[in-house]
Amino acid sequence: MNAPQTFPGLxxxxxxxxxxxxxxxxxxxxxxxxGVDIGPLDAxxxxxxxxxxxxxxxxxxRCVANFAAFSMxxxxxxxxxxxxxxxxxxxxxxxxGRGLFRELIRITLERCEQAGFEAIVLYTDKPAxxxxxxxxxxxxxxxxxxxxxxxKTIASARRLSVGNPADLALLRETLACRAPVSNRIAVxxxxxxxxxxxxLVDDVTLSWLEAQQAVIAWRxxxxxxxxxxxxxxxxxxxxxxxxxxxxxxxxxxxxxxxPDRLGWEGTASAVEGDLVFMMRGPETLMPQGPFRLSPMAxx
Ligand SMILES: CC(C)(COP(=O)(O)OP(=O)(O)OC[C@H]1O[C@@H](n2cnc3c(N)ncnc32)[C@H](O)[C@@H]1OP(=O)(O)O)[C@@H](O)C(=O)NCCC(=O)NCCS
Numbered sequence: 001m002n003a004p005q006t007f008p009g010l011x012x013x014x015x016x017x018x019x020x021x022x023x024x025x026x027x028x029x030x031x032x033x034x035g036v037d038i039g040p041l042d043a044x045x046x047x048x049x050x051x052x053x054x055x056x057x058x059x060x061x062r063c064v065a066n067f068a069a070f071s072m073x074x075x076x077x078x079x080x081x082x083x084x085x086x087x088x089x090x091x092x093x094x095x096x097g098r099g100l101f102r103e104l105i106r107i108t109l110e111r112c113e114q115a116g117f118e119a120i121v122l123y124t125d126k127p128a129x130x131x132x133x134x135x136x137x138x139x140x141x142x143x144x145x146x147x148x149x150x151x152k153t154i155a156s157a158r159r160l161s162v163g164n165p166a167d168l169a170l171l172r173e174t175l176a177c178r179a180p181v182s183n184r185i186a187v188x189x190x191x192x193x194x195x196x197x198x199x200l201v202d203d204v205t206l207s208w209l210e211a212q213q214a215v216i217a218w219r220x221x222x223x224x225x226x227x228x229x230x231x232x233x234x235x236x237x238x239x240x241x242x243x244x245x246x247x248x249x250x251x252x253x254x255x256x257x258x259p260d261r262l263g264w265e266g267t268a269s270a271v272e273g274d275l276v277f278m279m280r281g282p283e284t285l286m287p288q289g290p291f292r293l294s295p296m297a298x299x
Pocket of ligand 1: 090092095096097098099123124126129
């Protein structure tokens with residue numbers, strides 16, 4: 001790697017998440033810049049072991065600028081892609097505009113290239129930051145439509161809580177052998193974001209369908225509508241089986257990932273908000289057609 005640029009009063013550090021002081025420093029930075037609490041990760045066994053953080057620290061041990069990449073294997077249009085996900089790009093307000101982030105992008109890109117990732121994905125509300133590096137922006141889509149007919153609701157589901165050790169063990173076990181929730185785009189082989197998002201995503205319910213050995217992440221944003229956020233299972237059940245198991249008979253369903261494995265079709269519409277999904281990689285790997293990475297995989 002080309003030597004990191006030096007900045008007065010700052011020290012460059014890499015892979016410092018295992019140092020308790022460094023781990024606290026990144027937690028403080030992310031809380032200050034994004035208002036996001038990564039504290040729940042401690043109960044989940046800490047950070048993703050594939051994480052490659054690069055950062056600048058001040059003399060007092062504060063992390064003033066950080067960027068990280070971790071392994072996020074994906075299926076894109078039926079093909080397994082060895083992808084990296086970029087996250088936690090943040091610079092403290094007093095240190096902005098000095099080129100710290102530009103240098104961290106350069107280093108993180110170099111590390112991903114050395115590690116041999118085929119593609120890099122990220123979420124941002126500032127796509128202009130990444131376009132110069134060959135990232136392409138995609139507006140994600142959700143899929144909505146009338147619910148399928150449910151012959152008989154059985155309501156056999158049991159609620160899971162990530163805070164309960166037995167439930168957490170079951171979640172981990174099921175995540176370890178999950179099938180991609182969609183062939184169009186889905187994670188295959190990254191579990192930690194699902195568990196962290198179980199804390200972070202608003203109003204999400206996790207239900208266990210014993211007969212299908214499936215975890216369903218869902219919520220009910222309004223009467224008559226059910227929103228499906230993710231399914232963790234070795235075999236993806238169809239939507240009518242899921243609704244029957246959850247004991248629900250809604251009028252409409254919104255699926256927050258491509259529903260190609262659900263035996264149901266919905267109409268695609270763009271996700272609202274400033275956040276866009278970006279990808280850097282060969283043209284042949286770019287997703288074709290409307291997609292959304294499950295919100296439980298968002299990073
Ligand atoms: C965005 C952020 C990381 C930039 O950090 P920084 O250290 O000030 O950035 P740099 O000085 O290294 O500038 C890097 C480049 O980004 C550009 N840039 C900086 N802030 C930008 C913004 N808000 N929107 C678009 N481009 C921006 C700079 O013009 C510069 O471009 P150049 O390389 O062509 O000269 C920082 O403002 C921040 O932490 N913001 C809040 C969190 C955030 O938005 N993170 C990124 C989300 S993915």
